[in-house]
Each structure stands twice: as structure tokens, then as C-alpha cells.
Amino acid sequence: xxxxxxQRPTLKDIAQKTGYSINTVxxxxxxxxxxxxxxxxxxxxxxxxxxxxxxxxxxSLRLGRTNTIAVIIxxxxxxxxxxxxxEIERGAREQGYSTILLNxxxxxxxxxxxxxxxxxxxxDGIIFGPAQQSLDNTRMLMGSGTPFVQFARHxxxxxxxxxxxxxxxxxxxxxxxxxxxxxxxxxxxxxxAAHNSSARDRQAxxxxxxxxxxxxxxxxxxxxxxxxxGDVGQQLMGMLRQRPDITAVFAYSDLVAxxxxxxxxxxxxxxxxxxxxxxxxxxxxxxxxxxxxxxxxIKIREMAAAxxxxxxxxxxxxxxxxxVCQKFTRTELVPGATVQDIN
Amino acid sequence: xxxxxxQRPTLKDIAQKTGYSINTVxxxxxxxxxxxxxxxxxxxxxxxxxxxxxxxxxxSLRLGRTNTIAVIIxxxxxxxxxxxxxEIERGAREQGYSTILLNxxxxxxxxxxxxxxxxxxxxDGIIFGPAQQSLDNTRMLMGSGTPFVQFARHxxxxxxxxxxxxxxxxxxxxxxxxxxxxxxxxxxxxxxAAHNSSARDRQAxxxxxxxxxxxxxxxxxxxxxxxxxGDVGQQLMGMLRQRPDITAVFAYSDLVAxxxxxxxxxxxxxxxxxxxxxxxxxxxxxxxxxxxxxxxxIKIREMAAAxxxxxxxxxxxxxxxxxVCQKFTRTELVPGATVQDIN
DNA sequence: CTCCAAATTATTAACCTTAATGTAACACTG
DNA sequence: CAGTGTTACATTAAGGTTAATAATTTGGAG
Numbered sequence: 001x002x003x004x005x006x007q008r009p010t011l012k013d014i015a016q017k018t019g020y021s022i023n024t025v026x027x028x029x030x031x032x033x034x035x036x037x038x039x040x041x042x043x044x045x046x047x048x049x050x051x052x053x054x055x056x057x058x059x060s061l062r063l064g065r066t067n068t069i070a071v072i073i074x075x076x077x078x079x080x081x082x083x084x085x086x087e088i089e090r091g092a093r094e095q096g097y098s099t100i101l102l103n104x105x106x107x108x109x110x111x112x113x114x115x116x117x118x119x120x121x122x123x124d125g126i127i128f129g130p131a132q133q134s135l136d137n138t139r140m141l142m143g144s145g146t147p148f149v150q151f152a153r154h155x156x157x158x159x160x161x162x163x164x165x166x167x168x169x170x171x172x173x174x175x176x177x178x179x180x181x182x183x184x185x186x187x188x189x190x191x192x193a194a195h196n197s198s199a200r201d202r203q204a205x206x207x208x209x210x211x212x213x214x215x216x217x218x219x220x221x222x223x224x225x226x227x228x229x230g231d232v233g234q235q236l237m238g239m240l241r242q243r244p245d246i247t248a249v250f251a252y253s254d255l256v257a258x259x260x261x262x263x264x265x266x267x268x269x270x271x272x273x274x275x276x277x278x279x280x281x282x283x284x285x286x287x288x289x290x291x292x293x294x295x296x297x298i299k300i301r302e303m304a305a306a307x308x309x310x311x312x313x314x315x316x317x318x319x320x321x322x323x324v325c326q327k328f329t330r331t332e333l334v335p336g337a338t339v340q341d342i343n
Numbered sequence: 344x345x346x347x348x349x350q351r352p353t354l355k356d357i358a359q360k361t362g363y364s365i366n367t368v369x370x371x372x373x374x375x376x377x378x379x380x381x382x383x384x385x386x387x388x389x390x391x392x393x394x395x396x397x398x399x400x401x402x403s404l405r406l407g408r409t410n411t412i413a414v415i416i417x418x419x420x421x422x423x424x425x426x427x428x429x430e431i432e433r434g435a436r437e438q439g440y441s442t443i444l445l446n447x448x449x450x451x452x453x454x455x456x457x458x459x460x461x462x463x464x465x466x467d468g469i470i471f472g473p474a475q476q477s478l479d480n481t482r483m484l485m486g487s488g489t490p491f492v493q494f495a496r497h498x499x500x501x502x503x504x505x506x507x508x509x510x511x512x513x514x515x516x517x518x519x520x521x522x523x524x525x526x527x528x529x530x531x532x533x534x535x536a537a538h539n540s541s542a543r544d545r546q547a548x549x550x551x552x553x554x555x556x557x558x559x560x561x562x563x564x565x566x567x568x569x570x571x572x573g574d575v576g577q578q579l580m581g582m583l584r585q586r587p588d589i590t591a592v593f594a595y596s597d598l599v600a601x602x603x604x605x606x607x608x609x610x611x612x613x614x615x616x617x618x619x620x621x622x623x624x625x626x627x628x629x630x631x632x633x634x635x636x637x638x639x640x641i642k643i644r645e646m647a648a649a650x651x652x653x654x655x656x657x658x659x660x661x662x663x664x665x666x667v668c669q670k671f672t673r674t675e676l677v678p679g680a681t682v683q684d685i686n
Numbered sequence: 687c688t689c690c691a692a693a694t695t696a697t698t699a700a701c702c703t704t705a706a707t708g709t710a711a712c713a714c715t716g
Numbered sequence: 717c718a719g720t721g722t723t724a725c726a727t728t729a730a731g732g733t734t735a736a737t738a739a740t741t742t743g744g745a746g
Contacts, residue, residue, distance in 0.1 A: 008462075008488075010701090010702060010703085011702070011703070012702080020725075020726090021725070021726050021727075022702090022703085022704095022726095022727095023703095023704080023705090023725080023726065023727080023728095024724085024725060024726075026702095026703065026704065027704090027725095030704090034723070034724065034725080035723095035724070035725080036723085036724060036725090039724080039725085053459060053462060053463050054463055054702095054703080055404075055463070055465065055701090055702055055703070056463040056464045056465065057400055057403050057404045057409070057464075057465050057701085057702075057703090058404055058701070058702030058703040058704090058731090059702080059703055059704075060400050060703090060731095061398075061400045061401055061404055061701095061702080061703075061730095061731050061732070061733090062702080062703045062704045062705085062730075062731055063703085063704070063731090064731080066400070068443075068464075071444075075429075076419075076425055076428055076429050076432070077422070077425050077426045077428075077429045077629045079420070079422065079425070079630070082419055082420050082422070082425040083420045085419055085420075085444070086418075086419050086420045086446060089419070089444055089445070089446050090446065090448075093445075093446075093456075098443055098445070098460055098464060099443065099444050099445075100411075100441055100442065100443050100444070101414075101428070101432055101442050101443070101444040102432070102436075102441070102442075103429060103432050103433065103436075105433075113436075116396065117441055119351075119396060120396050120397055120398070120399045121399045121400075121411075121441060122398065122399065122400050145351075255630065255631070258630065258631040258632065258633060259631040261631075261633035262631045262632065262633055262634075262635070265633055265634065271633070286420045287422070287598065287601065287630075288598070288601040288602040288604075288605045289601065289605065289632075289633070290601060290604040290605055290608055290614070290632070290633065290634060291605075291608060291633060292605070353731090353732055353733085354732070354733070355732075363695075363696090364695065364696045364697075365696090365697095365732090365733085365734095366695080366696065366697080366698095366733095366734080366735090367694085367695055367696075369732095369733070369734065370695095370734090373734090377693070377694065377695085378693095378694070378695085379693080379694065379695090382694080382695085397732095397733080398731090398732055398733070400731090400732075400733090401701090401731070401732030401733040401734090402732080402733055402734075403701095403733090404700095404701050404702065404703095404731095404732080404733075405700075405701050405732080405733045405734050405735085406701085406733085406734070407701075
């Protein structure tokens with residue numbers, strides 16, 4: 001017959017079919033009081049028959065809320081964010097919220113667009129995992145009036161909510177573990193500290209662990225690498241040539257650690273016999289690795305759950321500009337098989 | 344002053360401020376014709392000053408489209424889907440679409456809710472990565488009138504669009520590679536074939552490769568495991584005890600392969616010296632592994648891009664029930680370091 | 687000066703839902 | 717039996733945008 005695309009039924013259609021007013025139908029379907037029981041049942045029956053389901057657009061427009069949050073993060077294919085996203089999406093769904101995903105690829109410009117999109121779509125709140133160098137965007141977000149929580153990274157200069165890992169503690173734990181196992185020349189393969197609070201804090205922890213052990217911090221043992229740029233192997237092998245006395249590597253993240261291990265493997269350097277490695281993030285909580293990596297559990301699930309909880313509180317609360325939560329999740333060292341005791 | 348949450352300005356506000364009608368303001372901001380140049384500029388100027396941005400809810404309600412797609416998939420923390428999601432989100436964004444993410448955790452019930460949510464939110468289309476055992480949901484989706492494309496898995500009994508990997512080819516390539524390297528007793532650690540087209544097809548490829556080589560298929564060498572249930576190690580080590588003549592494993596996915604390798608490692612079995620392993624998916628395209636895994640590249644990016652392209656075509660097209668694309672992306676064997684030549 | 691066409695702007699209605707307000711019928715109270 | 721309260725529904729308005737239609741102004745031709 002070619003009767004074309006079937007339009008979804010509206011309250012009006014049900015009203016016509018049942019002979020009640022639109023308002024009565026609406027109230028019946030929402031189980032509101034002041035409706036005769038048999039009326040309600042009849043209307044609900046017809047709605048079911050017609051395959052009615054509420055039009056969230058119209059509803060949101062009227063109610064002024066969308067039951068939707070946006071998650072703006074730098075890289076979903078990074079297991080850290082992927083796993084966080086799972087938690088956030090699940091928790092949001094359980095509370096009746098949908099999740100709009102906006103990936104920024106660590107780009108400030110993309111991030112700005114992402115924020116604009118989120119605002120246009122009238123999301124009720126935003127989980128904001130800042131890209132590097134996005135202070136301006138964070139400020140813009142503050143001015144928007146839409147509740148948001150900084151996730152994973154944060155800006156000290158902005159007084160806003162955040163849920164981040166205790167990167168300094170984690171950096172300390174990783175480094176102290178290596179020192180305890182007898183390592184003295186520990187290469188830090190860090191992220192880009194200039195624009196990344198996590199990288200700065202992990203480095204601070206690295207320094208603090210040295211100081212606590214009475215060891216000097218050797219500036220040339222701190223290097224910055226970028227997974228996206230793919231320069232991990234180059235920097236690592238270069239350093240090992242320059243400083244053959246290096247016995248251990250503290251990697252900014254498990255991804256960096258894995259990349260480092262792959263390059264060491266290729267060059268015939270054994271882990272942990274020749275070089276010990278500690279990573280960061282504990283992605284093994286979501287992927288099995290052939291060799292368990294010694295790493296720092298940053299408690300992704302906990303961090304994600306805390307961020308979501310904070311955001312929902314802000315959404316429910318009367319004043320979205322009030323800071324509700326500035327949380328550092330406590331990290332924990334997870335021993336694996338990539339650190340050699342050389343005492 | 345406590346002047347409360349600042350309301351976002353609307354067309355009405357701009358109209359009042361400039362003295363023009365709402366319609367004129369709307370047309371000015373959308374760069375429509377039939378407006379005096381100076382009027383347009385003046386209005387746009389004021390809009391900028393007031394920080395106006397379009398209310399997508401109202402716009403969508405009026406226009407009947409949301410510029411939003413939903414991605415309904417079983418598990419975002421599975422790198423396969425995570426990487427696909429990156430591609431889909433990026434492509435969608437480039438075409439002006441936002442992405443709502445709905446994770447189903449392989450649950451048919453969650454999936455049903457996800458579909459309902461997507462329909463309520465009036466998404467323009469759905470990338471649908473079916474959970475296992477979700478044939479009914481797929482049928483429901485067909486009846487909804489909303490364009491969708493099955494992704495990664497599909498149902499033969501439903502005549503609808505899909506973009507999936509050529510699982511049979513991939514299964515063949517993996518198995519043939521092992522046979523070529525001299526392996527005769529190849530354990531297939533498959534997914535749950537009863538509810539998963541990929542698992543069935545990969546197994547068909549496994550069988551075909553045996554037949555092509557004139558080898559018998561040994562039914563006891565085909566086992567089904569579940570990453571979520573965590574029974575990979577148990578099944579694998581059990582089989583190796585029963586059949587010490589097994590020299591190779593073809594794993595359903597890289598995740599299964601990694602899990603298998605971890606258990607082999609723990610039990611002192613060396614890869615590839617004692618046991619060869621081939622995986623599936625090529626997650627190394629997004630994560631470095633210390634030892635390169637021999638695997639089958641299922642072309643995630645290509646598959647994701649194809650699915651999105653197909654969906655956008657359906658959205659743009661006049662008849663969303665018309666099947667536009669039923670595509671199998673061609674797989675490719677990627678040699679790594681986990682297969683031993685025992686010829 | 688009149689009339690027509692073109693250019694510009696305004697008015698109205700519609701998308702679908704929800705909340706506030708309005709109305710009618712009926713039972714009960716004193 | 718007038719007045720009050722309750723029950724069950726209907727009507728109206730509003731949320732912000734856009735498209736169709738209507739109205740006004742301007743310029744030019746005759």
C-alpha cells in the first residue's frame with residue numbers, strides 16, 4: 001500500500017480515540033491523581049495498543065529539563081576513559097539520565113564546540129574531562145550556568161567541582177615502590193606537564209618520594225612523551241643509551257608503560273630482569289595483560305561514580321554555582337610482575 | 344547580589360531588544376534570504392552580545408529532527424566497541440550529529456530499554472550493535488520506523504541493513520594460518536555461538552579451513568567461553584590437560600586471547616614455544632601490547648565508518664524501510680609473535 | 687498620481703507536552 | 717435547600733522555534 005512512514009501517536013491521537021481531553025490522557029499515562037480508575041486503565045490500554053511513548057522533546061521543552069547529561073572527554077579509545085564512561089553511563093541510566101558523548105581528541109577547539117553542543121542540547125549537567133590547555137573552555141563552562149564536574153584533570157585556578165585521582169599520592173607510591181626495591185636511577189616518562197595537572201602532580205609525587213628517601217632528583221631523568229605522537233619508544237631508547245645506569249621506568253600511564261614494554265621487547269631488553277616498569281591507571285581492571293603490570297590503581301570506577309554523584313547533586317540542588325565536591329580519590333599500588341627487586 | 348541562575352536568552356529577548364519580530368530574528372540568525380543586510384548584522388550583533396545560542400529542543404520539536412543518533416552497543420569497555428565508538432562519534436559530529444550512548448551490558452532487557460529511550464528522545468537514527476539473544480528487540484526496532492543499522496553482529500532472519508566483519512573469512516584466515524604453520528590440533532575458544540552470529544561465522548571459517556586442508560574437524564576442540572563470566576582460564580587449562588596434543592589456540596577475540604595468555608603464563612606454559620595463539624579484532628590498532636599478538640584485523644574503523652555512512656544515507660533518504668547496505672568488511676590476518684612454525 | 691512588483695517585516699499557527707485554572711456533577715452538612 | 721466540598725474531567729496557556737501566510741513599505745513604470 002505504501003502508507004508511508006507511520007507517524008508516532010501523540011496524546012492528541014489517544015485523546016481523540018478515547019474521547020477524553022489531552023490533559024486527562026497525559027495525567028492518566030503519568031499516573032497522576034484525580035482520575036477515575038477505569039478511565040485511567042482504559043486510556044493506558046489504548047496507549048499501549050497504539051504504541052504510544054512519550055515525546056521527550058516536547059516534555060523537556062515544557063519541563064525545562066532533559067534528563068540528559070553530556071560527557072566531554074579527550075579520548076574514548078583510551079581505556080581509562082572508556083571504563084569511566086561505562087560507569088558514568090550506567091549510573092546515569094539507573095538514575096533516569098541519558099548520556100550524550102562528546103569526544104574532544106585532546107583538542108581545545110573541539111572541546112569548545114562540544115561545550116556549545118551540550119549547552120544547545122540543554123543537557124542538565126556535564127561531566128567534563130578537560131583536554132589539555134582548556135582553561136578558557138572551563139571558564140566558559142563556569143559562565144554557562146549549567147552544572148558540571150571536572151573529571152580526571154582539573155584546574156587549580158578555577159574554583160569548581162572536581163573528582164580526580166590523587167595523582168601526587170600515586171606518583172609517590174609508584175616511585176617509593178621502585179626505590180624500596182633498590183632502584184636509584186628511575187626514569188619518569190611523564191605526560192605533558194605544562195598543560196596537564198595529572199602529569200604535574202605525578203611528577204610532584206615522584207619528587208616527593210625521592211626526597212623522602214633522601215635521594216636526589218635527577219632532572220635529566222624526567223622526560224615528557226605523548227602516546228598520540230608515538231614518541232615513547234624513541235625517547236625511552238634514547239635515554240637508555242645516554243644513561244645505561246637506569247634500572248627502572250615510572251610511566252605516566254599504563255598505555256605508556258605498554259608502549260615502553262613493546263619497544264624494550266623489540267630491542268631485546270627484558271622486563272623486569274633488565275628494566276623494571278611501573279605504570280599508572282590499572283587498566284587491568286578491564287583488560288587482561290599477558291604479564292601483570294605493576295601499576296597504580298587510580299580507582300576509575302570510584303572516581304567516575306563520585307563525579308556522577310556530585311553532578312546529580314548539583315543538578316538537584318538549588319544553586320548550581322555552589323561547589324559541592326572537590327575530591328581526590330585515593331590511589332593504591334598494585335604489585336605485578338614488572339618490577340625486579342635489586343636489593 | 345544573588346541574582347539567581349541567569350536564564351538563557353531566547354529569540355523573543357533579542358526581538359524585544361532590537362525591535363524586530365521573532366521571526367525576523369530567527370531568519371537573521373539562520374542567514375535566510377529576504378532580510379536587509381544591515382538588519383541581519385544588527386540582529387546578529389545583539390545576539391552575540393547577549394550570548395544567544397539556539398535552543399535545540401524547541402528547534403527539534405518544530406523541525407521533526409534532532410540531529411542526534413543513538414549508539415546502542417553491548418560493552419563500551421571492550422576495546423572493539425570503544426574504538427568503533429570513537430569513529431562513529433567523530434564521523435557523526437563532522438556531519439552535525441550528536442551521539443547518545445547506550446550501553447546494554449549484553450542484556451536483552453537493558454537493550455529493550457535502550458531502544459525505548461532512543462525512540463523517546465526522537466533520535467534520527469540508531470547504530471545498533473545487538474546484544475546476544477536480542478532478535479525480538481531487533482524486530483521491535485524494525486517496527487519503530489526509525490532508521491537503524493546493525494553493527495558488528497546481525498540477524499540473518501531479519502532483512503535489514505548491517506555492517507559486520509566477514510567473520511567466516513576471518514575465522515578461515517586465522518585457522519588456515521595455524522594449519523600452514525604445521526598445527527593440527529587447534530583449540531577454538533569461541534564465543535557463545537547460540538546467540539552470536541560472529542561466533543557462529545568464525546566457527547564456520549574454522550571448519551572451512553580444516554576442510555580446505557583436508558583435515559578433520561574435531562568437535563571436542565571447539566569450546567565456548569565468556570569473558571564476562573571469566574571462565575577462559577578454566578576451560579583452557581582443562582582442555583590442555585585432556586588433550587596435551589593441542590599446539591594452538593584460535594581465540595574468539597583478542598580479549599579472550601589475552602586472557603588465555605595470562606593464564607598460560609601463570610601455569611608456566613610459554614607462548615608461542617609451547618602453545619601458539621591467534622586472536623581476533625586487532626585491538627593493537629589502539630593499544631600497544633608487550634608482545635605483538637597474531638590476530639585478524641576486522642577493520643573496526645572501516646566497519647564503523649561504513650555503518651555510519653549507511654545510517655546517514657537512510658536518514659537522508661525518503662524511505663527508511665528500504666535496505667541500503669548489507670556489508671561484510673573484509674578481514675585480514677596480521678602476523679605477530681604468538682604463532683610458532685612447527686613444520 | 688496610480689498601480690504593480692519587489693523587498694522587507696510582521697502575524698499566526700504548529701510541533702507535543704505539562705501546569706494552572708476552570709467547570710460540571712454530585713454528595714453531604716446544617 | 718442554600719452552601720460547601722469533592723470528584724472527575726476540560727480548557728487555556730506556556731515552553732522556544734520555524735514555516736506559511738499576511739501586511740507594509742519602497743521603487744519604478746505608465
